[in-house]
Amino acid sequence: MAENSPTVQFLSIDGEFAPSEAAEEYLPYLADLSDDDHRQFYRDMAISRRFDEECTNLQRQGQMGLWPPSHGQEAAQVGSARASRPQDILFPTYREHAVGLVRGIDILGIVKVMRGTSLGGWDANDPKNGNFRNYTLVIGSQTLHATGYAMGVAFDGLVGTGDPDVDTAVMVYFGDGSTSQGDVSESFVFAASNQTPQVFFLQNNQWAISVPVSTQSRIPLYLRARGFGIPSVQIDGNDVLASYAATRKHLDEARAGQGPAMIEALTYRIGAHTTSDDPTRYQTPEQLAYWVARDPIKRFEAYLRAQGADDAFFARTTEEANDFAADLRHRTLTLEAPPLSSMFDNVYAEPHPLVAEQHAWLNAYELSLREGI
Template identity: 50%
Template sequence: MSSPEEWTHPGPGAPPATGAAPTAEQVIAGLRATDEGGADLVQLLTPEGERVQHPDFDIDVTAEELRGLYRDMVLVRRVDREANALQRKGQLGIWVPLLGQEAAQIGSGRALRPTDMAFPSYREHGVAWCRGIKPTDLLGIFRGTDHGTWDPVEHRFHPYTIVIGNQVLNAAGYAMGQKFDGAVGDADGEATICYFGDGATSQGDVHEGFVWAAVYDAPLVFFCQNNQWAISEPTERQSRLPLYQRARGYGFPGIRVDGNDVLATLAVTRWALEECRQGNGPVLIEAFTYRMDAHTTSDDPSRYRLSDELELWKLKDPIERVKVHLVKQQWADQGFFDSIEEEAERVAVELRDYCVNLPDPPAGRIFSEVYAEGNPVLEAQRDEFLAYHAGFAGGDH
């Protein structure tokens, strides 16, 4: 049986890891080596719904608060499943699922204060929910009608970033600005959080962001959702070390948290944000989770990972462990769970109706929304395009 070490550091005469696709044995070996997250994994709620203590990252959560976190995750998952179905029906050009990553997003999103700023990639639908953005506001991005309709200043949530890792540079610059403006250094300070996946850690933009944030002590939480697969490559083919340990090379702390544990994610992110507000940033959090669906709706995960792997991670479902814990503690009854499911269906119906009836934008908007002020070159391009476009009005073309 091969091991992750043999795969990453092959013996004499063996083909290098980058020279061929992983075999089934290699995938299984990597899974067995990493599926528990290691000894440093911060966990407060086990997959069986048992509450455990942690010496450094423990929090008190009331029954009402835990019910609220459960509601968040259920509704966000229902939105995700409905949008996925809408894409399959041709109503969206593409969708980026978050199935399995609800705890990582809701836990970290609920740790944010109204004055904090968040920079997402393109999968942070749960964080958007926490920042008060309606799920319907996300649809235009994936239908191709807009780039996001929310006000990023009002919601303190930057527009989605499609270019892998680019948002890390944006977040680093924003957090540096918070430092220069004197918005950090006490309990009322501000902080920034930036989301990216394990695959983005192989991008230069991410490492440049690490360097700038470290040099300027920027109040920035780097939140890496390690969902085990960078599109079609497992994490062990990208790094010789666990991703959270990379922070050492830049001189700031790195922590690995159970990304399927909403309580642990909430606790660790609260701590990290507070460190940043006090001027002790940056911090890297690796949320150890799993993408239970495709990378996007244009991806086929069955081509590069085994069904056994998915079945194993289903036992770690972030929603089910909270539900079990609520039942064990007698903090929720069947009536509560039924009411959440009913609310989720109402949200899905609203999302579906909105998407199906979403109007196409006027042709000229691709020019009017580019620059704050017009210029002769752009205006000439606009006039030429609109004249060409008008030639098809009422025709069969």
Template identity: 50%
Template sequence: MGKVHQETADGKVVACHQLITATGERMADGLLDGFVADVTAGTLQKLLQDMVSMRRIDAEATALQRQGELALWPPLLGQEAAQAGSAHALQAADFVFSTYRESGVAYLRGAKPAELMSVWRGNNNSGWDPYTLNMATPQIVIGAQTLHATGYGMGIVLDGGGSLAMAYFGDGATSQGDVHESMVFAASFQAPVIFFCQNNHWAISEPVGLQSTLPLAARGPGYGIPTLQVDGNDVLAVLAATRWAAERARTGGGPSFIEALTYRMGPHTTADDPTRYRGVTELEDWAQKDPIARLQAYLRSQGIFDDDMEAGMSATADAAATELRQACIALPEPAPLSVFDHVYVTDHPVLDRQRRQYQQYLEQFAAAGDGSAS
């Protein structure tokens, strides 16, 4: 069966659902198999291409930061399957509320390269129009997006249903009160929300074992929320689990909680040095569970992937990375006073005063002839 079991501190067992093992073997799962029965070879190849492109874009963004072109970048290396599998289960009308790490989800929702880069380059307060992608711009405050998703989900119920809200968050966010409050409200009002926890095992420098003595999936039932723990490096299992939750949400079943067990292969952000708090063997162990390598192994075993296809996917990913770099460097420098734009819908006296004061500050440099106010 496609389940890996984890024993909790009180001796209870949590089943971690899996469809493709780390070595590329297809497993059966009584719950999840039905949700991917329609998946074709073409769909699997598309999932692989998306993961390869996401990894290449992430590597390029990291390089841009190291070269001084970005102020910061939160890498997603190792979490491609969790993001690609879940994103492919969503419909265009569903609304996504993410952290700063779901750049892969944004890419699959249609975010343009410049829109992925502008916040991290410091050129804009947000990357994209949320109503174009049906995806809110990244939330920096840990866990706050779960409240937004629950509120949006409650609005869906009042409007008659049909779509859902998706809240992404990490294992560290589960220690935040916002996450617990949002799950209480979602359960009480049967809001169509998917709480998607990417348990990447490290909340910056703190391991998940210090966050919870139980698997995080054991928390959902306490709120009355059906829960699945899934192998987050298995893109097919993630797709199936998210489809399971989406079906519940769209048919009036209320919220679901998914814990996707994955691993952050890189730093928390490019300002972080993970070698200071985790061992080499841990990284090596998780490298053997790489989400891209396992899907490649499975596709090769089925005769639907070869070296030529691998080269083609790499070329496509390289082209996406080139486009990303060019778009990043070409971003226009914002006018200094534009920092006050779009803060409020209507004029606000405090903001107006701050704008005048900043204008006066800039004019001092203009008077000195150094052109800093331009």
């Protein structure tokens, strides 16, 4: 990055600790990170990449309908997720696999969604799922849900009490393409108007399927939020420390009652939009090479090695990631289609005669087919 860059960056692309000028105010947020924390960040990133690779393979082998790869975006996701507190609520798009991993959901839930055995995948209200809400496929719509949820958190008095175990913030993930959606602008308006305890975490991965970010915006996207009265910052999204520190600061401020903030993490989608996509039709080999050279995991590995991490640590992590992937593969292959009743269950919370009638009809019809054999 250029010296006068507005971008928060701690690690150079070679993994050298060299904070940019913009990073200086974020330095205190790194102070309490231990070597173990650093190694945890690395493990999170390595495992989520291996998970992503396995899922791409499973899709190619016909075991999933679709897979949206997260390859390349691990630092943005892991740093921000590790900066959140247990009581915070996180609203993802459909690519926040590493965030889900960090927040402790059973990652098989994501596979269920993509394999077609469940619409939601996991119970976001179950405490063991880390307040990680369900994936949302209509681009940008989750930003309004997050803002409404954050309004509720404030109404519940969980902001600015000074108790670190009580004060709560909401973080919503969204992408560069979604910034053109009306819902994202409306969520900025509602968040600013209500001064919600909320962080908008934008992963600018440079592409909305095939359309470059330059088609979405003529100005850097982090500047958009300022027009709505929301403070914002741009970070190097492939620097896990930048992602962690920026998110820590703005989540802390949101919990303290200082209102919403927006973070634009500059990153790159190394893989396809989804497995149905062919990025060679719109992405040049030079672009790809530029960003592969800025790989977030390699960069952090170089940093950790300079800090004293040895080959054994990296070998153990690789083994751990391989074990994780093997277990995931095994469990994926055991996932069966859901019962037909799941089509009718929970269409409504309360009884509904039409749905009940059609459910009964399908049961009788299926029974008649079996009896006919």
